[in-house]
Amino acid sequence: MLSNTCKYAIRSVIYLALNAKDGKKIGIKKISEDLDIPTPFLGKILQSLARQKLLSSTKGPHGGFGLGKDPMEISLMNIVEIVDGLDMFENCLIGMRPCKTDTNNQDPCPVHNQFKGIRQQMFKLFNERTIGNLITEIEDTDEYISL
Amino acid sequence: MLSNTCKYAIRSVIYLALNAKDGKKIGIKKISEDLDIPTPFLGKILQSLARQKLLSSTKGPHGGFGLGKDPMEISLMNIVEIVDGLDMFENCLIGMRPCKTDTNNQDPCPVHNQFKGIRQQMFKLFNERTIGNLITEIEDTDEYISL
DNA sequence: AAATAAGAGGATGAAATAATCAATTGAGCA
DNA sequence: TGCTCAATTGATTATTTCATCCTCTTATTT
Structure with missing residues (x-):
């Protein structure tokens, strides 16, 4: 359904929204321990979310990751789109090329x-x-919220 | 959503149900051409469906694959279960371990x-x-039915 | 019995996904 | 300024998924 990477991403953003309020930053190591996600791999994922401005990151002492915008402005779709892409919502369930998402489909x-x-x-x-x-x-x- | 392999499998079974009626057999080469699926790969997939008795296969001249049971007895779930497994229906959308499928969930x-x-x-x-x-x-x- | 037409099975290769490691860069602090 | 902490970047490894190739076996036809 969703890739591993995408599940990690969603859980991380929820975690940050709960724990990194008012501009606080949380280090990748703490996040990975709390959510049980491999540390270096989580790094890559959060970086890509930060590049797309969903998260913000700062280096150096007391650095870490935080939200990049109002949590009300971050939809699950935003995250899924960045990590997995929209394939799931756009392509045919059983992979027939001419079958399209739209409702009045000529070739369903x-x-x-x-x-x-x-x-x-x-x-x-x-x-x-x-x-x-x-x-x-x-x-x-x-x-x-456990994991 | 569904793996490539699983999409191939579903399309192949539909194809066989339409074209291999009353015990007729169709060769893997013809199926793969009509459905635009790599021939040797399709072989593997149909073999695994045949091992689970969803399809039947016969070797030799005029051999090929056909349905292994009444098409009314083959659900999409039967195919998905063999090829992709039931993970999608059993595990949490965002990968939280304690979150289970059942309705009165203690830890959603x-x-x-x-x-x-x-x-x-x-x-x-x-x-x-x-x-x-x-x-x-x-x-x-x-x-x-095109592809 | 021999020739041929299929699927079955094992070994192998390529690509995508998942995960790790090492070196670099930038921010804060003393 | 120089030290340290933590993210960044790029290279590397592992695993799974996707795909191919070659040989073997079985079944039909002559």
């Missing part, structure tokens, strides 16, 4: 009509859900 | 409640849709 695959609605719901979820509204829900309900 | 991830319904729909679709009812729909509506 045999599962197109079944799958179309589900894909739309997923698209909506990933676009509407932002890191911001995820964490307010987490905080409101006292959810404990 | 921040997207669990949003995603749960969508995953159930997908599960249902893959289980309920069989190769048999796919092809009757195809034949009823004169759909042209």
Whole structure:
């Protein structure tokens, strides 16, 4: 569904939104320990998110990663797009070339009509859900975020 | 979403259900040409489906692959399970270990409640849709199956 | 029985994904 | 200024997925 890399990315951004409020920075080593993600690999992932301005990073003592923008402005789709790309939302479920995402499809695959609605719901979820509204829900309900 | 291999597998079974009726066999070379799938790779895939009795195969002149059972008895899930496994339906969307598929989850991830319904729909679709009812729909509506 | 037409199976190669390592750069602090 | 901390960058390794090749076996046809 989502790549390993993408799952790491999403969990990291949620983690930062919860723990690096008001411009605080958290080091890659602490993040990787808390989330159980290999440290150097996490580095690469956070770098690519920082390049796209989703995160900010500073070097040197007390440096680390923090959010690059208002968490309400970061949708799950933003993260997925950077890491995995949009293939999942754009291409046919069973790989038939002429079968396209749009609703009035001239050349639908045999599962197109079944799958179309589900894909739309997923698209909506990933676009509407932002890191911001995820964490307010987490905080409101006292959810404990383990990994 | 689904692996390349799995997409090839599904398209091949649909193809066989449409073209290899009443015990007819079709050679791997013809299938791979019609579906634009690398021949030797397709061989491996069909072999694994045949080992699980979804397909049948015969060697020798006029040999080839055909369906191994009534197409109404082959669900999309049967194919996905053999090729990709059930990971997608069983594990957390963002890779949190304690977050489980079942509905009354003690330790849900921040997207669990949003995603749960969508995953159930997908599960249902893959289980309920069989190769048999796919092809009757195809034949009823004169759909042209290209790739 | 021999020739031929298929699939089966093992070994191998290439590409993408996942993960690591080492050297560099920049920021803060003394 | 110079030291140290932490991210950055580039090179390297490992694993999985995707794909090919070659040989073997089985089944049909003559």
